[in-house]
Amino acid sequence: xxxxxxxxxxxxxxAVPVIILATFIVFLMLYLxxxxxxxAIAPPHASAADLDALRDKYGFNDPxxxxxxxxxxxxxxxxxxxxxxxxxxxxxxxxxxxxxxxxTLELMAIGLTISYTMGIPLGVYAALRQNSWGDRGxxxxxxxxxxxxxxxxxxxxxxALSVYTHILPAEGTVGGFGSIILPALTLGLGNAxxxxxxxxxSMLEVKRQDFITQLRSRGLPEREVxxxxxxxxxxxxxxxxxxxxxxxxxxxxxxxxxxxSWPGLGMLMTTSIQNHDFPVVQGCILxxxxxxxxxxxxxxxxxxxADPRVRLG
Amino acid sequence: xxxxxxxxxxLLAWKMAGGVKQTIVEIIDNGxxxxxxxxxxxxxxxxxxxxxxxxxxxxxxxxxxxxxxxxVLLSPSPSHWFGTDELGRDVFSRVIWGTxxxxxxxxxxxxxxxxxxxxxxxxxxxxxxxxDYIISxxxxxxxxxxxxxxxxxxxxxxxxxxxxxxxAISISYWAGFARLMRGQALTVRERQFVEASxxxxxxxxxxxxxxxxxxxxxxxxxxxxxxxxxAITIESSLSFxxxxxxxxxxxxxxxxxxxxxxxxxAPWMATFPGMVLLITILGFxxxxxxxxxxxxxxxxxxxx
Amino acid sequence: xxxxxxxxxxxxxxxxxxxxREGTVTALDGVDLTVYENESVGxxxxxxxxxxxxxxxxxxxxxxxGRITAGSIKFKGIExxxxxxxxxxxxxxxxxxxxxxxxxxxxxxxxxxxxxLGEVISLHQNTYDHAVLxxxxxxxxxxxxxxxxxxxxxQYPHELSGGMKQxxxxxxxxxxxxxxxxxxxxxxxxDVTIQxxxxxxxxxxxxxxxxxxxxxxxxxxxxxETCDRVCIMYAGRVVEEAPTGELFxxxxxxxxxxxxxxxxxxxxxxxxLEVIRGTVPNLMVPFKGCPFxxxxxxxxxxxxxxxxxxxxxxxxxxxxxxLYHPGGEA
Numbered sequence: 001x002x003x004x005x006x007x008x009x010x011x012x013x014x015a016v017p018v019i020i021l022a023t024f025i026v027f028l029m030l031y032l033x034x035x036x037x038x039x040a041i042a043p044p045h046a047s048a049a050d051l052d053a054l055r056d057k058y059g060f061n062d063p064x065x066x067x068x069x070x071x072x073x074x075x076x077x078x079x080x081x082x083x084x085x086x087x088x089x090x091x092x093x094x095x096x097x098x099x100x101x102x103x104t105l106e107l108m109a110i111g112l113t114i115s116y117t118m119g120i121p122l123g124v125y126a127a128l129r130q131n132s133w134g135d136r137g138x139x140x141x142x143x144x145x146x147x148x149x150x151x152x153x154x155x156x157x158x159x160a161l162s163v164y165t166h167i168l169p170a171e172g173t174v175g176g177f178g179s180i181i182l183p184a185l186t187l188g189l190g191n192a193x194x195x196x197x198x199x200x201x202s203m204l205e206v207k208r209q210d211f212i213t214q215l216r217s218r219g220l221p222e223r224e225v226x227x228x229x230x231x232x233x234x235x236x237x238x239x240x241x242x243x244x245x246x247x248x249x250x251x252x253x254x255x256x257x258x259x260x261s262w263p264g265l266g267m268l269m270t271t272s273i274q275n276h277d278f279p280v281v282q283g284c285i286l287x288x289x290x291x292x293x294x295x296x297x298x299x300x301x302x303x304x305x306a307d308p309r310v311r312l313g
Numbered sequence: 314x315x316x317x318x319x320x321x322x323x324l325l326a327w328k329m330a331g332g333v334k335q336t337i338v339e340i341i342d343n344g345x346x347x348x349x350x351x352x353x354x355x356x357x358x359x360x361x362x363x364x365x366x367x368x369x370x371x372x373x374x375x376x377x378x379x380x381x382x383x384x385v386l387l388s389p390s391p392s393h394w395f396g397t398d399e400l401g402r403d404v405f406s407r408v409i410w411g412t413x414x415x416x417x418x419x420x421x422x423x424x425x426x427x428x429x430x431x432x433x434x435x436x437x438x439x440x441x442x443x444x445d446y447i448i449s450x451x452x453x454x455x456x457x458x459x460x461x462x463x464x465x466x467x468x469x470x471x472x473x474x475x476x477x478x479x480x481a482i483s484i485s486y487w488a489g490f491a492r493l494m495r496g497q498a499l500t501v502r503e504r505q506f507v508e509a510s511x512x513x514x515x516x517x518x519x520x521x522x523x524x525x526x527x528x529x530x531x532x533x534x535x536x537x538x539x540x541x542x543x544a545i546t547i548e549s550s551l552s553f554x555x556x557x558x559x560x561x562x563x564x565x566x567x568x569x570x571x572x573x574x575x576x577x578x579a580p581w582m583a584t585f586p587g588m589v590l591l592i593t594i595l596g597f598x599x600x601x602x603x604x605x606x607x608x609x610x611x612x613x614x615x616x617x
Numbered sequence: 618x619x620x621x622x623x624x625x626x627x628x629x630x631x632x633x634x635x636x637x638r639e640g641t642v643t644a645l646d647g648v649d650l651t652v653y654e655n656e657s658v659g660x661x662x663x664x665x666x667x668x669x670x671x672x673x674x675x676x677x678x679x680x681x682x683g684r685i686t687a688g689s690i691k692f693k694g695i696e697x698x699x700x701x702x703x704x705x706x707x708x709x710x711x712x713x714x715x716x717x718x719x720x721x722x723x724x725x726x727x728x729x730x731x732x733x734l735g736e737v738i739s740l741h742q743n744t745y746d747h748a749v750l751x752x753x754x755x756x757x758x759x760x761x762x763x764x765x766x767x768x769x770x771x772q773y774p775h776e777l778s779g780g781m782k783q784x785x786x787x788x789x790x791x792x793x794x795x796x797x798x799x800x801x802x803x804x805x806x807x808d809v810t811i812q813x814x815x816x817x818x819x820x821x822x823x824x825x826x827x828x829x830x831x832x833x834x835x836x837x838x839x840x841x842e843t844c845d846r847v848c849i850m851y852a853g854r855v856v857e858e859a860p861t862g863e864l865f866x867x868x869x870x871x872x873x874x875x876x877x878x879x880x881x882x883x884x885x886x887x888x889x890l891e892v893i894r895g896t897v898p899n900l901m902v903p904f905k906g907c908p909f910x911x912x913x914x915x916x917x918x919x920x921x922x923x924x925x926x927x928x929x930x931x932x933x934x935x936x937x938x939x940l941y942h943p944g945g946e947a
Contacts, residue, residue, distance in 0.1 A: 021454065032470040143602075147595040149546045151553045151569060152587045159576055210722040217676055217717075218737045218789065219710030222702075229725050236727075247459030254465065255550050259573070270554050273469045285466045289458070296457060308773045309726060 003311040007304045015297045022289040026282055027071050033278065040278035043084045080286070081279035085272065093283040096268060101287065104257070104264030107184055108249050114188025115195055115245070120238065122192070123199020124231065130204065138196060145193035150252045154186040154259035183260040187252050191245055198241060203234040232306075239303045246295035250288050340534070340604065349603030353538075356596030364412040373403035375410040376561040386579045396581035398571065407563035408586050414564050415593065418475065419544035422482035423537055429483065430490025431533075435526070437491070438498025449495065455488035464547050468556040478557050482544050493536060497529040531608040538601035542594045549590055565590045622653040624691075625797050625829045626675065631688035633667075633674050640901040644670045644683065646853040649927060652797070657823070657830045659844035659861070661837060661876070665897055667853040668833045672715060672799040677705050693796065711741035714790035718802040720782035724774040730785055731770030734758070734792060741793045753792075760822060761788045780811040787819060791826050798823055798830045804839065816843055837876065841865065846933075849873050852898055852908035855927075859934040869936040871913045907939065915940055 030037045038051050038060055046054070054060075059067055074080070080093035126138040145153070161182060206212065207230055215225045257266035265284055272280035304310050344350040363370075373393075381401045389396040395404035437448035455463070460482075467481035551557030552566030560567060565586040572583025633645040645667045652658045660668045673679050675690055677697060690697040692713065697705070717723040725733060734754045744750050751770075758766035761784040774782060783803060790798055803819060804812040820843055823830045832844055840847050840861065847864045849857045849872065857870040868874050875893035895912035898904065907913070910920045917939055925937045 018454070026466075029466060029470045032467070034472050143598065144591075144595065147542065147598050148591055149549055149553075149566075149594070151550060151566070152590060155569060155573065155576070155583055155587065158573075159580065210717055210719065211725050213678060213680070214715075214717050214723040215725065216678055217709055217715040219706050219708070219740060220736070221706060229728070232727050233725065243457065244459075247457065247462070251459045251461030251465070254462070255553065258554060269465075274555050281469050285462070285469075288462060292457075292459060292462070307727060309775050 004304055007311045008301050011297060011300050011304075015293055018293050019290055022293065023072060023075060023286065024068065026286045026289065027068055029282060029285070030278070040276075041081060041084065043089055075286075080283040083272075083277055083280050085275040085277040085280065093279050096280060097265065097283050097287050100263060100265045100268045103262065104253055104266060107180060107187065107257070107262060107264055108246075108253055110180060110184035111187030111191070111249060111253075112245070114184060115191035118188065118192040119195025120199050120235070123196040123238075124203055124234075126196065126200045127203035127207065127234075128226070135200075138200070142193040142197045145189055146197070148190070150186060150190050150255045151259050153190055154183065154256050157182055157186055157189075158259070179260075180262075183256045183262050186256050186259070187249060190252060191248060194241075194245070194248070195238060198238050199234065202237045203230065206230050206234040209233075236303070236307050239299065239306055242302065243296035243299035246299065247292050250292055250295075254288075339531075339608065343607040344604060347603045347607050349599045350607060351603075353596045353599030353601075353603055356592060357600060360412055360593050360596065361416065363409050364416045367409050367413055370409065372406040372409060375402060375407045375563050377402060386575070386582075388579070389581055395585040396579065398568070398582050399575060399579070404568075404581060404585055407568060408565070408589050411563040411565045411568065411586065412589070412593070414475075414558055414562060415545050415548060415590075418479055418482070418548045418558070419541045422479045422486065422544045422548075423540040425479065425483040426486040426540065427490050427533070427537060430487040430492075431494045431526070433487070434491035434494025434496075435498050438495035441499075445495075448491070452488045452491045452495070455485070456492060458485075460485035460543070461547055461550060464551060465554070465556065468551050473556045473559050475558060475562075478548055478551055481551070482547050485547070486540060486544065489536060489540070490533070493532055494529060497532070501528055531604075535601050535605045535608065538597050538604065542597035542601065545590070545594050545597070622656075623693075624651050624653050625693060626650070626652045626831075627689075627691040628671070628675070629689045629691075631671070631674055631690060632686045633670055633679055633683060634686050635683040637682060637901075642900045643903065644853055644900060645674060648688070648850075648853070648855055650848060650855060650858070652829055652831060654829055655824075655827065656845045657820070657832060657843055659832045659834060659840035659847045660850055661834060661840055661847060662850035663835060663897060665900070666850045668850050669801050670853075671850075672801055672831065672833060675797075675799065676709055676713060676715060678709075710737055710795070711793040712795050713797045713799065714793075714795040715799040716783075716786050716790050716801060716803050719806040720779060720786050721774075721806070723786060724782060726774050728773075729770065730758075730772055730774070730777075734770075734785075734789060737789055738792050757788045757792045758785075760791070760825075761785070762818060763788075779807050780815060783807060783811075783815050784818065787815075787822060791822060791828065794826050795828055798828045799833070800830060801833045802835070803832070805834070805836070812839075819843070849876070853900060854908065854937065855935075856909070856938065857934075857936045859931075863931070863934055869930055869934070869941065870909075870938050871915050871940075872909050875912075907937075 030040060033040050038054055038058075041058070042051055042054055059070055062070075078094050080097070083089065083091045083093055083096060122138055126135045129135050148156075207226075212225060212230055215229055216222070220229075253264065254266035254269055256262070257264045258270045261267065265287060269281060269284040269288075271277075272284065344354075385397060385401045386399060387393055387397040393403050393405065395408060398404055398407070433448050433452070437445040437452070463485035464478075464481040467484055468477055471477040471480065548557055549564065549566030549569075552564040553570045555567075555570070557566060558564035568586040569583050569590075572579070572586070575582050628648055628650040631645050631648040632643065635642040635644060648667070648671055650658075650660075650671070660671065662668050670679070670683075674685055675692075675697065677685070677700075679685060685698055688698070692708070697708075700708070724730075728736075731751075731754055734757065735750050738753050738757075739745055739750055742753070744753060754770060755766045758769060763769055763781065763784055769777070769781070769785075774785075777785065783806075787803075790800075800819065804815050807815060816839060819830070819832075832839070834840060844861050846858065846860050848855055849864075849870065851872050857864070857868065857873050859869075864873065865877065868877055872893070879892060893912055898908050898911065905924065906922045907916075907920045907925050910916045913920065919939045919942075923939070925939045926942065927935055927937045928941050929935050930941050
């Protein structure tokens, strides 16, 4: 156990510089925008005087490192700037983010659950019934689901389950369990395809290993050989990609929330982009990036717990 | 000295040609028999043909300047195979022209990522040491960050335009190629013929390109194919959100976005672009997966 | 000498085949073998001759697409080929165990040594009490001379050296005191310095537990050290079977001559190592006669078409070769 704890601490310490790097990149984004950076963060119809005031406030005339320093300082105090959209003028970006983040987290939690509860059993089933019709069906499903962009899948599901059959509400703003299902299902199905593929190939790989035959030679019932031993080993690569999955989910959430008008960070990002509300966009990206980094950290820890060989490195 | 150098050059060129030709022959021979490759390749050929021939096909103007009110929201018929959209434009024509956009953006982005990624990856793997450390660190950073989010951030920052979309996708995708090439370079570097070349006085860059590269052709092709599929997905998603291809240029993603309010009364607006989008992505995925099976089943673990 | 001892395993005419798309591979083509109580029998041969497959066939663990297609395997009088899967499972690990060649790949990497041992013991001995189980695990680890059993129990396979892992394998195999132990190249994957140690351990432990051992190897030196009797296999058949000493002194089959000649002996001066010319036949092609015919210096016409019968040339010394056929040359 001790090696597990030291591994976790090491990983946590490594995450810090990555987060700092993320803040730096987000900071730099302002300078990628065409034109004068001040305009990006200024409310519409700002006068020249207003712009100058802003320049002073944010120190645009200072050298870059100083600007970054004050950016970090403000960040640590929770000051991410103010929105410049017409509807939310002067509202603190931080407030907006805090308001919308829980909705996105809900969505991702349910989506992840759907993805793994579908993907893992399906992958195992396909591996155990290799080359049967069931296996081929699963493979076709994964191919198609993988190729389908999230927004298209969302639209299809919307048409099938809402528009034409009125089983579920299409708009996320209605609230309640019913409205979260469609977007969560969209996210979940898309990732389930990836999980299934991974699980299947991993299971096939493990089944061929020497120790599986060895276990059989010890007289263990087949059920235990497969579900206690093979599965436990086969699931390791799937856990390794949880981090990548989370990254995929975050990107997918942006799109899916937009399709279903789900009031989370993703939707906020899209509308802010369309309104040229730069401070909010910056804030969204920062939060999402940190979420991805933390998600990867948790995934790493989970993997170290599951695979004792990893803790040494 | 001059004579030896000339001989060395010829030897290296011959080696490179051999490696490339070998791989291509292998692809054609074995690929023919793999159903995924055949189907994928057929789809791609059809799509590319449509994209290239679009200007000459007898179709309606995809971006008319005026709205003909009578033509708005017509359901599919012999005169409008895919119906018309809310501005009276022929959906079929827009879908075909959309092929041009998607394919152009995707292939350019992949080619760009490939060039950057290959050069950086080869350099890192071949030279090792501090160079490798720096480049690897950068690769890891870009690799763990979700590609779509990165592309979105850059597209949002740079402003929507075709070039920016290509740039955004490239920035998010080069890491995959770099990782691949770095791995290959690391293994090939140890081999005897590289040492021999160096002993004969060949320049490092020459060795990298004529020895290492041809040996990596197989995985590169696989990743490039899957990369195009991913790039099309990213581009259409960006267009869907409004930061990609701007109207009136027809883009499948944007067409789907415009189709959402009309799902009940005019489902063809979203359905047809969606189907074609799916088929195109599927085509590149099938080709990539199929080639991966054909060229090296051991590669199955690697996911771009 | 052999008749009053009880046979632990009797194999008659065992045929195991693999049904591939490209054709049918006959891995075992009529194997006859008897092993008696408390003895060690070595099975020797080149790679691919079927020695491992014999062991897998006994345990009925022949991998897909292979199957036992003919013959009988009697374990203590019970016909193994007729048992159900569940009955076989009762025998595996408790009455007949197997040690695999490479200890690094034969242990489940995500379970501790203790839990893997505990699994086998509790399964076959119905021991579920924690303390009792732990006691048994410690006992069996001590049996294989592992110095610190309690801490090894908590460790994972990757934390142990090759020699230690193989000792654990032996412990696993002998934990339920099986009547028959199948050891498939138990020292091949180990460092030369450890091989002797592990072999000696194996010999001692098998004897103390009262098991019978079939030792599979390609190394004649190992056989000389460890086995009472030797069985030489070639292309899926047994070609010679004899007590160890007698085989080394007076080998009868031409293949055995070749094997023994190829093995350099200590103190001998040799310029070149002797090889048996030719290569192993393709097992996908069914052949009549003797499989060694292409490589044999003494081949006769009969060897190409008639399968050599198994003849007891001397008491306990069997050979399948037309040279010893009572009718002489055919």
